[in-house]
Amino acid sequence: MLAQQNIRHLSLPELENYFTTIGQPKFRVKQVHEWLWQKHAHSFDDMTNLSKDLRNKLAAEFTLPALQVETVQNSEDGTIKSRFKTSDNHLIEGVLIPTEARKTACVSSQIGCSLSCKFCATGYMERRRNLNYDEIYDQVVLINQQSEAAYQKKLSNIVFMGMGEPLLNYKNVLKAIERISADDGLAMSPKRITVSTAGVAKQIKQLGDDKVKFKLALSLHAANDKKRNEIMPINESNNISVLIEALNHFYKQTGNEITFEYILFQNFNDSQKDAEELIKIYRQVPADLVNIIEYNPIDAFKFHKPDEDTIDAFMTILEKNRVNARLRRSRGKDIDAACGQLANKG
Incomplete structure (x- = not known):
């Protein structure tokens, strides 16, 4: 049968x-x-x-398999983290991040992850499988329903920054975005959608060739290959110069916004020299923004967040050199919903 x-x-x-x-x-x-x-x-x-x-x-x-909400946690700052169950009983997490100006869904693309980035809780999980495009779509639908119930507003933005590497689930992620932005889907503008990658150069170029309309974010987190190799094993096969070339190809083909994501780790990538190396990379790519991100501790990774003076000094160097940089304060830390913390805990 x-x-x-x-x-x-x-x-x-x-x-x-x-x-x-x-x-x-x-x-x-x-x-x-x-x-x-x-x-x-x-x-x-x-x-x-x-x-x-x-x-x-x-x-x-x-x-007609549909994602189900298994548990919901509410942060003191209004962030809502949901654990979703797939029809074959796997668990993934998604987050609603509310601010005055925006209601953003942070969605997952894989069950687990194969990239083993040292600072990311999901990186310590085994990758079970890719999510299907309808499962990704369901996450957005369910988080949108939460936004309407809690804040009486629809989602304004979607970021693919949850569990998994979106570009290693290329077809399903693109198909999900197609459905999300379709008039007979959720009719959300792709310009309000950002796909974040740890750096799969071949697929970044493919995004350019496919003339996608959404934004791209690169999780950089270290501005030289030696340090990046230490915390992101993918850098050994997709080093910074290769990624710079891929990002320039993406921009040339699409003109879409590019953001660098850079988590600050105490005594690792937070020095004046690190800031100067980051500036050099920024000047080689038509990036709109550098998001400087607070580190959110996870049990397996023994780094710490720098003190405020170090963070301020790092930001000052970037600003003096006319880098469009923004310090992104983490949301949902008290429920393990912040950047890098998603691991089906709680």
């Missing part, structure tokens, strides 16, 4: 063809498509404008 196909993995023409073969009128296709992508049905029984016979037939021939 053939395994049932996930109905959301059918393209619109395939769905139309299926309904033609079972003798259903064309308007049924539109109804079902709306339930799948706009009304967010979690089962065929939810599709109340279809006959019971048709719902039963669809349930017999297709699956």
Whole structure:
């Protein structure tokens, strides 16, 4: 017996063809498509404008796996972290980060991660599998519902900065963004979406060739190869000069915004020399912004956050050299929801 196909993995023409073969009128296709992508049905029984016979037939021939919210944690600063369960019982995390100006969803792209970045809790987890595009889409839908319930506002932004390396799940991430930005999906502008990568040069170039419309962030975190190799093993095969070339290709092809992410670690990458090396990289790429990020401790990694004077001195060097830099204060630290802390704890 053939395994049932996930109905959301059918393209619109395939769905139309299926309904033609079972003798259903064309308007049924539109109804079902709306339930799948706009009304967010979690089962065929939810599709109340279809006959019971048709719902039963669809349930017999297709699956409709949907992400479920397993637990929710609320931070003192308003951040909401959710643990989601997939239909095959894996767990992932997503975060709603609210500010006055924005309501941002931080979403995951993989179950676990294979890159082993030393400062990231997810990097110590085994990579189980890639998330399907409909599972990524569900995360956004569920976090948007939380935003509307808690803040009476829809999501304004999405960042792919949760669990996993988005560019190692290339097709599903792009397909999810296509659905999120589609008029018959969530209709969010891709200019409000940022994909963050630890630095997969080949795929960064591919993003350029594919003329994507979303923003790109590079998790740099060290401004020379020796230090970056220590904390990000991917640098051994994707070093800084290779990444600079890939980012320039991406920008030349798309003109899209590029951001550098740089976590400050005490006595590791927070000196004047480190700042000067970061400035050199910044000047080789048409980057819009350098996000300087507070380090959020994890049990497995024995680095610390620099003191405020060191952070201020680092920022001053960047600003004096006309680097567009912003210090990003972490949100949701008390519930392990901040940058680098997602690991299905709590």
